[in-house]
Amino acid sequence: MSKIASVQDLEDHAKANLDKNALNYYSSGSQDMITLQDNVNAFDRYQIRPRVLRNVSNVDTKVSAFGLTFDYPIFIAASAMQKMAHPDGELASVRSANKHNVCYSLSTISTSSIEEVSEAAGQVTDNKKIWFQLYIYNDKHKTIDLIKRAERAGFKAIILTADTPYIGRRLPDIRDPFMIPSHLKLKNIQTEKIGEAETSTQSSENASWLARYFKENINPGLTWDDVTWIKSVTSLPVLVKGVLTAEDAKLCLQYGADGIIVSNHGGRQLDTAPATIDALPEVVRAVNGKIPVFLDGGVRRGTDAFKALALGATAVFMGRPNLWGLFYDGENGVDLMLDIVFEEFKLAMALSGCASVKDINESYIQDSRHIFSKL
Numbered sequence: 330m331s332k333i334a335s336v337q338d339l340e341d342h343a344k345a346n347l348d349k350n351a352l353n354y355y356s357s358g359s360q361d362m363i364t365l366q367d368n369v370n371a372f373d374r375y376q377i378r379p380r381v382l383r384n385v386s387n388v389d390t391k392v393s394a395f396g397l398t399f400d401y402p403i404f405i406a407a408s409a410m411q412k413m414a415h416p417d418g419e420l421a422s423v424r425s426a427n428k429h430n431v432c433y434s435l436s437t438i439s440t441s442s443i444e445e446v447s448e449a450a451g452q453v454t455d456n457k458k459i460w461f462q463l464y465i466y467n468d469k470h471k472t473i474d475l476i477k478r479a480e481r482a483g484f485k486a487i488i489l490t491a492d493t494p495y496i497g498r499r500l501p502d503i504r505d506p507f508m509i510p511s512h513l514k515l516k517n518i519q520t521e522k523i524g525e526a527e528t529s530t531q532s533s534e535n536a537s538w539l540a541r542y543f544k545e546n547i548n549p550g551l552t553w554d555d556v557t558w559i560k561s562v563t564s565l566p567v568l569v570k571g572v573l574t575a576e577d578a579k580l581c582l583q584y585g586a587d588g589i590i591v592s593n594h595g596g597r598q599l600d601t602a603p604a605t606i607d608a609l610p611e612v613v614r615a616v617n618g619k620i621p622v623f624l625d626g627g628v629r630r631g632t633d634a635f636k637a638l639a640l641g642a643t644a645v646f647m648g649r650p651n652l653w654g655l656f657y658d659g660e661n662g663v664d665l666m667l668d669i670v671f672e673e674f675k676l677a678m679a680l681s682g683c684a685s686v687k688d689i690n691e692s693y694i695q696d697s698r699h700i701f702s703k704l
């Protein structure tokens with residue numbers, strides 16, 4: 330096999346070799362997967378306007394948020410059940426992110442526990458660049474317990490996922506109901522007893538275990554007051570993930586959110602929602618610099634990250650690329666994936682004439698659909 334040179338190569342490798350149950354779960358989007366594809370394709374509708382003769386012998390890719398400094402503005406998004414990709418799962422991902430000094434966000438629905446992930450992120454609390462993605466359970470005590478565990482374990486922010494009152498209609502999961510492999514557990518929430526009950530029902534009923542689990546446990550009745558509630562039970566910064574409009578961005582400000590992740594959940598929730606790079610400008614405008622805005626969805630190359638920063642994002646997150654790297658070769662595979670994307674990003678900065686991330690702004694980007702209207 331030829332050398333891996335891009336995230337696309339890692340994706341191709343996973344699509345050719347990963348078992349169908351895991352691949353369907355990881356790769357699918359909802360309904361016709363229009364948003365999933367558009368997330369990726371939309372980046373190609375934007376072009377970078379490079380500047381020349383700018384002395385790029387040193388390129389500084391560092392960014393800061395919430396008092397933390399990161400070596401690159403490209404982080405790892407929360408994705409559930411990473412041990413289906415590799416036995417080391419979340420632990421391999423967080424080790425790699427930690428080594429690269431970027432943020433790793435841990436899903437509530439993970440196959441390694443909050444405490445295990447914290448330990449894998451190293452001994453020094455200040456150096457742990459880990460954020461916890463929160464699903465709010467019907468049982469508020471369970472939710473508070475997760476937040477407190479994350480705080481004790483040294484997580485530095487809470488990401489409240491707001492776009493998933495119900496799981497999107499993912500057709501591969503309907504056609505071939507997803508099953509969590511029986512040797513894996515949802516380590517943050519599953520007691521041994523629940524684990525046994527859940528694994529025993531999965532093969533006997535013709536419905537996705539995941540869809541049922543979610544419906545039975547996760548609260549679909551959240552409102553903006555829950556942002557206030559989360560803020561009242563934690564001192565950590567709270568980011569709202571799943572914002573796609575200026576209206577909701579303003580509500581984030583009103584209800585005291587500390588950050589926003591412009592996201593459509595990787596096209597897994599509402600199909601035909603806008604691509605995130607298209608939604609980013611209106612959110613950035615509405616927020617007007619008051620809190621940091623992040624983006625995820627379709628980021629596959631350093632140039633994609635550059636474009637998101639040019640449109641006002643502080644940093645981006647990648648979801649599936651982490652899983653493809655993990656499947657390729659555990660921690661080494663995630664290292665490879667991050668090294669590729671970071672090199673692409675640094676080169677994109679240099680070839681655009683940006684010696685520092687602070688230099689990247691709107692003047693470096695054009696929307697190919699609007700070029701002619703500008704002439």
Ligand SMILES: Cc1cc2nc3c(=O)[nH]c(=O)nc-3n(C[C@H](O)[C@H](O)[C@H](O)COP(=O)(O)O)c2cc1C
Nearest residue numbers: 355406407408409436490594595626627647648649
């Ligand atoms: C397999 C998979 C599992 C995911 N699990 C979660 C999750 O548990 N919580 C969450 O907020 N988002 C979850 N997401 C969404 C990601 O956080 C992120 O929004 C998305 O993957 C970004 O798109 P990308 O995969 O194109 O990079 C998941 C995404 C994937 C692909």
Ligand SMILES: CC(C)CC(=O)C(=O)O
Nearest residue numbers: 409438496539543594597
């Ligand atoms: C338990 C799931 C709903 C996790 C998730 O967010 C996803 O599969 O997209």
